[in-house]
Amino acid sequence: MPISEDEFRDDTCSGVAAASFQDLDQIQNRIEMFLREYLSLCGRYLPGIADGSIKRKGEKELAVSLCKRLKALAEDKKVLFTFFNEDPDIHKKSRTDDMSVLPSVGMSHLKVGAHYYDCEDQLYIIEAKRLPTPSLAGQGDRSREYVVSDWDNRNSPNKSRTGGIERFKEGLHGGAFVRSAMVAFIQRGAADFWLAKVNSWIDELIANPISCHKARWSKDDLLLRMPCQSGDAGIPEFSSKHLRSGGAIHITLRHYWLMLN
Helix, strand or coil: CCEEHHHHHHCCCCCCCCEEECCHHHHHHHHHHHHHHHHHHHHCCCCCCCCCCHHHCCHHHHHHHHHHHHHHHHHHHCCCEEEEEEEECCCCCCCEEEEEEEECCCCCCEEECCEEECCCCCCEEEEEEEECCCCCCCCCCCCCCCCCCCHHHCCCCCCCCCCHHHHHHCCCCCCCCCEEEEEEEECCCCHHHHHHHHHHHHHHHHHCCCCCCCCCCCHHHCCEECCCCCCCCCCCEEEEEEECCCCCCEEEEEEEEEECC
């Protein structure tokens, strides 16, 4: 975890901070700008793109490959952060985040507000999902996993809560953050089709709440298209805001959709 300024001064091994930001939002803005600019480029080199076999590639294989590409580009561009895959979540060490963004290993420390972050401290996390998730024999309907998992057992109190947005909303991923991101690997259909489909799934959760959910769904959870920004690579980008259990803390998600079809 980040250490305070007083603790940093007392730590003779800390070295000197290489960069300073007023708050975490400032560096998260830089991370999102990097994703907006380079995700599309990284997507061109995912396994299975060249020979058309990507539909047979697993979600984890695609996520790990994407993370390696982002890490290599971050090092090449000499930015202040790097990417790491399968990192234990800050609040749920038994769970891993698909990708975390950490201070670059070339830095001694990164000062954010009154705290110092070293190369093990998360700045941002990213969840990666295929859209739709293919349903295999014996696994039930997994098509909605970008939003919510275990759809066939939605009325059970023991339903798993491992869907993409669902994890963030329930505080099972990114519990330490008020901003995070999701990346979708889209292998068929257009972005507009999936935007309507994802929001229809959320509308269904609003109308028919799932009993095991601690947080209620509302119209705020719906994805909104982000306007194209100067210099971006044309990747479809959306935003959503999710009220967590307790009704006091929101998390804002950026959604970056890699069109692999």
